[in-house]
Amino acid sequence: MAPATPATASAITLTVNGEKHTLTVDHRTTLLDALRERLDLTGPKKGCDQGQCGACTVLVDGRRIVSCLELAVATEGRAVTTIEGVADGDALHPVQQAFLDLDGFQCGYCTPGQICSALAVLDEHAAGWPSAATPDVRPEAGPPPLTPEEIRERMSGNLCRCGAYVSIVQAVARAAEHRAGHPGHGAEATTESTTKESAA
Ligand code: FES
Numbered sequence: 001m002a003p004a005t006p007a008t009a010s011a012i013t014l015t016v017n018g019e020k021h022t023l024t025v026d027h028r029t030t031l032l033d034a035l036r037e038r039l040d041l042t043g044p045k046k047g048c049d050q051g052q053c054g055a056c057t058v059l060v061d062g063r064r065i066v067s068c069l070e071l072a073v074a075t076e077g078r079a080v081t082t083i084e085g086v087a088d089g090d091a092l093h094p095v096q097q098a099f100l101d102l103d104g105f106q107c108g109y110c111t112p113g114q115i116c117s118a119l120a121v122l123d124e125h126a127a128g129w130p131s132a133a134t135p136d137v138r139p140e141a142g143p144p145p146l147t148p149e150e151i152r153e154r155m156s157g158n159l160c161r162c163g164a165y166v167s168i169v170q171a172v173a174r175a176a177e178h179r180a181g182h183p184g185h186g187a188e189a190t191t192e193s194t195t196k197e198s199a200a
């Protein structure tokens with residue numbers, strides 16, 4: 001009797017932007033390709049396809065990942081949020097609004113990934129997670145101020161070929177102020193965000 005042929009595809013069920021989907025995918029299919037090619041969610045972009053640029057960033061169970069490095073089958077039963085699921089109907093999320101108001105983009109190719117990353121940055125910071133730029137990582141020190149240096153470090157996995165980094169840092173700073181209940185003008189970031197390269 002011939003040996004059984006190993007299965008090369010599986011049916012998976014995942015929730016994307018609050019909607020449940022069941023689809024059969026080749027085991028080699030990345031989450032990015034499943035989103036773009038199977039579910040027509042083209043917000044997440046394919047920049048490098050090797051985990052280097054962050055253009056494909058989405059949230060899985062609230063944590064940011066580069067979807068080009070995640071196999072679709074690994075997201076079975078999980079909740080995925082793409083840029084298409086960030087706004088509340090016609091009302092932009094404060095992070096989206098800040099990017100719009102402060103020109104946090106030029107061509108926009110990296111923007112869906114930047115915004116998904118920024119959403120996670122705000123959550124990670126609120127949860128007290130340190131970054132490589134945090135001077136005091138002791139838990140009792142509490143969350144570090146979300147300075148431009150912190151923002152640049154925490155957003156450093158998201159590249160922007162247009163070099164919109166100065167405005168991106170300002171937009172994240174403004175969204176953080178909004179979240180803290182102190183809507184401001186992102187001025188804290190304005191004076192210190194002087195080089196585009198520093199966020200790359
Ligand atoms: S396309 Fe995924 S990190 Fe570049």
Ligand code: FES
Nearest residue numbers: 106108160161162
């Ligand atoms: S706005 Fe063009 S790549 Fe970032």
